[in-house]
Amino acid sequence: MTSSETASTASVQTSDHDGVLVAVVKGELDMISVDEVGTALFDHLAKGPEGLVVELAVDFMGSSALSVLLKLHAQAQSDGVGFAIVATQAAAARPLMASALSQVLPMAESVDEAVKMAGKQPETADQSGQ
Template sequence: MQTSDHDGVLVVAVSGELDMISVDKVGTALFEHLAKQPDGLVVELTVDFMGSSALSMLLELYARAQRAKVGFAIVATAVAAARPLMASALTQVLPVAQSVEEAVKSIQEERKPG
């Protein structure tokens, strides 16, 4: 996992495999980032494999972000991430963006006072 700050929006790039073995470690790190209350959290999935446990973790992360009023988006350009999200219809539930830039801009627009 690599993190970068985009004007207060934290982008976390997740690579490798998100399976039953790795999802707890990745999820714990993402929940810790969220607990720091950034303006927004973007999860960029550049994974080679993503199992159902990862989908559950992303749903929980989104729910926690909503409760904490932290902007949230997922970028899933890798086929291994996009396919399970689409197959499970979670693209209808989770905020999915086409690029990190789009996700950051969307969160920043959401956060503007007015």
């Protein structure tokens, strides 16, 4: 297997939704591709968008991808960037649910919902009870 074959197992395509960057991850997120995909996602986050939405349109997602998502979420919080994940396909939803990360990470059922979530500052939700 050559490096060009392994590099094509996953891809990231982005689009801007009024300041919120939507990154669609396709393919297989395994030990071979997760570093490249993770680097791309962190690079997009470093550009300082208002929010970052990661849509996991993957055929496979290994445990190494869960670690990257946790680190990405932590970095987004540290940078004050809104963050949300869309995982409607079973290949992404199952590992997130089985690991209980679906209860820790901000999840949305659609890209539109995720864009709204990621575009808001997290602190505003805490003040609604007053």
